[in-house]
Amino acid sequence: MTDDLTRLSAADLAGRLRSGEVSSVDATQAHLDRIAAVDGVVNAFLHVSTDDALRTARSVDERRAAGEELHPLAGVPIAVKDVVVTQGMPTTAGSKILEGWIPPYDATLVEKIRAAGLPILGKTNMDEFAMGSSTEHSAYGNTRNPWDLDRIPGGSGGGSAAAVAAFEAPLAIGTDTGGSIRQPGAVTGTVGVKPTYGGVSRYGLIAMASSLDQAGPVTRTVLDSALLHELIGGPDRRDSTSIPEALPAIVEAARQGATGDLTGVRVGVVTELTGEGYQEGVSARFAQSLDLLRGLGAEIVEVSCPHFEYALGAYYLIMPSEASSNLAKFDGMRFGLRVEPEEGPVTAERVMAATRGAGFGDEVKRRIILGTYALSAGYYDAYYGSAQKVRTLIQRDFAAAFAQVDVLVSPTAPTTAFRFGEKLDDPLAMYLNDVATIPANLAGVPGMSVPAGLSDDGLPVGFQILAPAKADDRMYRVGAALEAALETSWGGPLLDRAPVLPTALTEQEG
Amino acid sequence: MEPDVATASGPTRMATMSTISRDEVARVAALARIDLRPEELDRLSGELDVIVDAIAKVSEVATPDVPATSHPLPLTNVFRDDIPQPALPVADVLAQAPSAEDGRFAVPQILGEE
Numbered sequence: 001m002t003d004d005l006t007r008l009s010a011a012d013l014a015g016r017l018r019s020g021e022v023s024s025v026d027a028t029q030a031h032l033d034r035i036a037a038v039d040g041v042v043n044a045f046l047h048v049s050t051d052d053a054l055r056t057a058r059s060v061d062e063r064r065a066a067g068e069e070l071h072p073l074a075g076v077p078i079a080v081k082d083v084v085v086t087q088g089m090p091t092t093a094g095s096k097i098l099e100g101w102i103p104p105y106d107a108t109l110v111e112k113i114r115a116a117g118l119p120i121l122g123k124t125n126m127d128e129f130a131m132g133s134s135t136e137h138s139a140y141g142n143t144r145n146p147w148d149l150d151r152i153p154g155g156s157g158g159g160s161a162a163a164v165a166a167f168e169a170p171l172a173i174g175t176d177t178g179g180s181i182r183q184p185g186a187v188t189g190t191v192g193v194k195p196t197y198g199g200v201s202r203y204g205l206i207a208m209a210s211s212l213d214q215a216g217p218v219t220r221t222v223l224d225s226a227l228l229h230e231l232i233g234g235p236d237r238r239d240s241t242s243i244p245e246a247l248p249a250i251v252e253a254a255r256q257g258a259t260g261d262l263t264g265v266r267v268g269v270v271t272e273l274t275g276e277g278y279q280e281g282v283s284a285r286f287a288q289s290l291d292l293l294r295g296l297g298a299e300i301v302e303v304s305c306p307h308f309e310y311a312l313g314a315y316y317l318i319m320p321s322e323a324s325s326n327l328a329k330f331d332g333m334r335f336g337l338r339v340e341p342e343e344g345p346v347t348a349e350r351v352m353a354a355t356r357g358a359g360f361g362d363e364v365k366r367r368i369i370l371g372t373y374a375l376s377a378g379y380y381d382a383y384y385g386s387a388q389k390v391r392t393l394i395q396r397d398f399a400a401a402f403a404q405v406d407v408l409v410s411p412t413a414p415t416t417a418f419r420f421g422e423k424l425d426d427p428l429a430m431y432l433n434d435v436a437t438i439p440a441n442l443a444g445v446p447g448m449s450v451p452a453g454l455s456d457d458g459l460p461v462g463f464q465i466l467a468p469a470k471a472d473d474r475m476y477r478v479g480a481a482l483e484a485a486l487e488t489s490w491g492g493p494l495l496d497r498a499p500v501l502p503t504a505l506t507e508q509e510g
Numbered sequence: 511m512e513p514d515v516a517t518a519s520g521p522t523r524m525a526t527m528s529t530i531s532r533d534e535v536a537r538v539a540a541l542a543r544i545d546l547r548p549e550e551l552d553r554l555s556g557e558l559d560v561i562v563d564a565i566a567k568v569s570e571v572a573t574p575d576v577p578a579t580s581h582p583l584p585l586t587n588v589f590r591d592d593i594p595q596p597a598l599p600v601a602d603v604l605a606q607a608p609s610a611e612d613g614r615f616a617v618p619q620i621l622g623e624e
Contacts, residue, residue, distance in 0.1 A: 104602035197582040211581055240588040241581070313567035316560060324542060331543070333617050338608035340618075341545075347622045349543065357545030362553075365544055369535060369554060370561050372542040383561075386568045388578035393571060395579060428560055444582020469583055 005030040010076050010170040010224040017064070017075045024057035024064075024075030028119045031077045035121065035168045037503040043143050044153075044163035045122045046082050047090045053077060053119035060117040071116035073227055078113060079169040081160050082123040083130050084215065085204045086110050089120070093206045094128040094138040094156075097330050097337045097359030107204020108239065109173065109215055109232040116231055121169050124159030128361045129327065130180055130208045132156050133433040136424055137363040145188060147459055147498055151417040154184030154433075160218040161188040166501060171228050172218040177208050178315055179413075179437025181216050182449040186412035186462020189451045189494045191479070193217050193225045194437075196469045197444035198243040200229070201236035209322035210241075212315075212441040220495060222450060222480040226254035229472070243470065253473035257480030263297035265478065268405030272308040273436045273464075279415045281455025286411045289452045289463045292485040293478070303405055305397035307390065311439045314390035316431065317374055318442070321384045324371025327364070330356060366427065395443045402468045407478050410436045412449040412462030436464060446472040450479045451494045453486065460494065530558040 005013065005027045016022045032050055039045050060075040080086060083093045085103035087110075092098040106114065113120065127137035135143045135158030145153040146166040153162040160172035161184030174181035176194035185192025193216045200215045207213055217228035230251050236242045269290065274283065294300050332338040332355030333348065340346050341354040360368070374383035401408055413433055423430040440447040445466055452463035463482060467474040487493055532555040539546045539554075546554070600613055609616035 101606055104598050104606065237590055241583075241585065243583070244588075307571060310568055310571055313564035316564045317568065320561075328543075332608060334603075334608075334615055335606045336608070345622060346618050348618045348620045349622065351618045353540075353543045353545045356543055357547075360544065362550075365539075365546070365550065366554060366557060368542050368544060369538050370558060373530070373534075373538045373558070374561060376538065376541060382569075383565055385578055386565065386572035388580055389572035389576040390568050391579040391582075392576055395582075427557055428563075431560070442582070 006034045006167040006170075008170065009221045010073060010219060011221070011227060013170055014073055014076050020064075024060045024119065025054060027075065028053050028057040028077045028121070031121055031169055038166055038501045039168060040504050041144060041149060041502055042146060042162050042166050042168070043141055044124055044159040044166060044168055045079070046092060046094070046125050046140055046159070048122040049089050049120055052089065053121050056114070056117060056119040060119075063117070071231070073171075073231060074117035075119070076171060077119045077121045077169055079121045079124050079160060079163045079172040080110065080113070081157050081173050081175055082126055083175055083206045084110060084173055085206065086120065086123065089123060091123065091206070092140070093130070094126040094140060095359065095361065095364070096139045097355070098335075099337065101336050105204065108201035108236045110204060112232055118171070124157070124163050124172060126159055127156035128364050129206065129323070130156035130175055130177060131323070131363045131367055133179070133183055133430055134418075134423065135159065136420060137361060139361055142420055145417045146501060147189065148417065151419055151459070152187070154187040154413075154417065156180040157184045157192075157218065161185055161190050161192065164188075164190045164218055164220055165495060165498065170220065171224060173215060173232070174218040175205055175213060175215045176437075176441065177212045177214075178319060178441050179434040181218060182437050182447055182462065182464060183413045183433055185218065185449040187417040187460060189460030189498065191219050191222055191225050191448070191450055193229060193448045194440060194446060195229060195233060196243065196446045196472055197441075198241050199247065199446070199472060200233045201239040201242050203236055203238040207326040209319040210326060211322060212319060214441070220493065222448075222476060222483045223251070223254045223258065225448070226250045226476050248471065248473035250473050250476045253476040254480040257477035258484045260296055260481055260484055262293060262478065262481050265298045265407070266405040267293055267298045267300050267478065268303035268401055268408045269300060270308065270401075270408050270410045271302055271304045272306070273410035277414050277435075278411055279455060281457060282411045282413075282415060282461050285452040285455060285461040286463060289482055289486065290409070292489070293482060296481050296485060298478070301405060303401045303408065305394075305401055305439070307393040307397050308439050310390045311394055311442055312431065312435055314387040314394070314442060315434075315438045316370070317383050317387035318391070320367040320371030321374045322371070324368045324375065327368055330359065332356075391442050394439050398439070398443045398445055398468070406467075407474050408466040410464045412436060412464040416455045416457055416459035416461060440466055443469075445469050446475055448475045448479050450483055451486070453490070453494065454497070530555060530562065
């Protein structure tokens with residue numbers, strides 16, 4: 001298997017590229033071949049940019065041959081969630097309203113990826129405008145979970161998580177408004193990181209909720225996430241909410257953590273995010289991870305965050321309010337779909353309503369209506385205003401907790417991957433998937449999901465680590481330590497135990 | 511509901527709001543400029559109670575003494591030097607527009623009959 005370039009971590013692949021053992025063209029082609037073989041079944045990609053990727057790969061190989069100093073990840077291919085704009089490459093955000101749109105500019109994080117020489121393999125599937133927890137709200141079909149093709153890969157970034165889990169890409173970009181990086185990571189057995197709010201520029205992300213959205217890495221290892229986070233992060237003059245200071249030393253923290261010593265690190269288990277409502281197998285894997293952390297020298301204590309139970313309510317006021325405002329730009333005038341009303345006068349206002357009626361899917365309509373209602377005259381203070389007060393209370397809970405401990409932990413999601421359709425008719429049940437991930441978005445603190453093993457149903461479980469704002473390095477240290485201890489106990493990475501995917505080619509040996 | 515009762519101290523008033531009616535959904539959809547089919551109106555009017563539940567829950571703790579937080583990290587205004595930057599090429603932008611004419615977006619009539 002070591003000859004299969006798609007099975008390598010990004011860090012290992014980068015090492016082989018640096019040593020000249022393999023070329024970026026070979027590595028990129030191997031991933032394109034893998035996509036061709038399995039993506040008919042997985043459907044992680046909405047667009048595969050074969051020519052663009054190979055052009056970048058060739059250029060990196062030439063520059064390396066010429067002795068040029070390159071970025072450590074140069075030549076390592078990457079997939080980008082389709083909510084991030086990419087010049088010359090279709091960007092739909094999973095919506096029919098943007099079908100066929102080719103952005104005239106790159107997001108800042110895409111500029112950085114291109115400047116560093118990472119071939120972009122394509123754009124990954126997602127719930128429409130990142131609204132969902134299962135990728136079932138994509139206008140372009142479900143993405144399937146590589147662990148069980150009848151189950152959801154999480155959402156909204158199900159495509160990025162599935163691409164990485166199915167070895168179609170070693171790296172991917174996700175975005176996380178209420179858990180859309182971490183929950184897909186949990187249910188696909190991959191690593192997903194939501195950086196501190198403002199840690200990665202939001203310029204060029206198609207916004208859902210601007211005070212919550214944050215882009216971050218989707219990978220198979222903690223170190224790979226740190227490497228990608230370091231590449232895409234940092235201040236950006238085009239995003240005034242980006243943090244105007246350098247990132248903490250996250251790669252160093254991940255390397256330090258992997259040595260396995262957590263002596264003196266205080267880990268707080270959030271009382272409100274454990275116990276009732278969590279699947280038995282999820283709780284069991286969580287407890288086992290805590291034992292391992294204890295064995296590495298960490299001190300485990302229980303910490304109460306009494307206002308976390310109000311987070312879901314606050315989120316479902318703030319997120320739709322901001323989304324209804326952000327999505328007002330889809331008016332059928334300057335980009336994307338334009339639909340004229342079937343009868344009556346063709347005015348701009350009626351064209352806008354017809355366009356949005358035809359172009360938006362059910363969940364997007366539901367959230368825009370909710371948000372418009374919450375922001376409409378007379379309701380603003382009671383709805384959006386009250387939710388913002390809960391934000392204060394949740395921040396205070398975090399502040400009090402981080403006065404006692406270095407990191408907070410919980411299961412990432414209450415259950416393992418559910419079956420397609422299981423929660424589609426029950427928005428509230430769907431929303432409950434994010435109960436453990438939402439508090440971090442409301443407070444702006446960073447969060448990470450690390451694979452914690454398999455539940456008794458044979459499906460992956462995620463372990464969530466939360467750190468104080470701007471202390472992302474802490475979660476990398478703890479995450480890398482846990483990952484190393486778990487992989488020792490398993491005798492290899494969790495994804496080695498994922499089932500072999502059916503391929504488009506006839507089954508061949510070798 | 512009048513604006514003056516729309517404060518965080520009104521949980522009892524909130525709790526009495528049981529459902530959002532079909533007419534209310536139609537009104538808000540018009541505000542949001544989204545044409546909804548009759549069956550969509552039917553379904554949505556049954557699904558919007560989630561917001562009533564959310565506000566009931568939030569009102570338990572969103573008391574007048576709690577300040578609001580608009581933004582996860584404290585921010586001050588960000589200034590930058592007023593230096594002209596090149597805009598996106600007009601042709602690239604218009605190439606993605608539903609309709610363009612004479613170097614501009616072509617849009618339907620802006621004002622209605624009334």
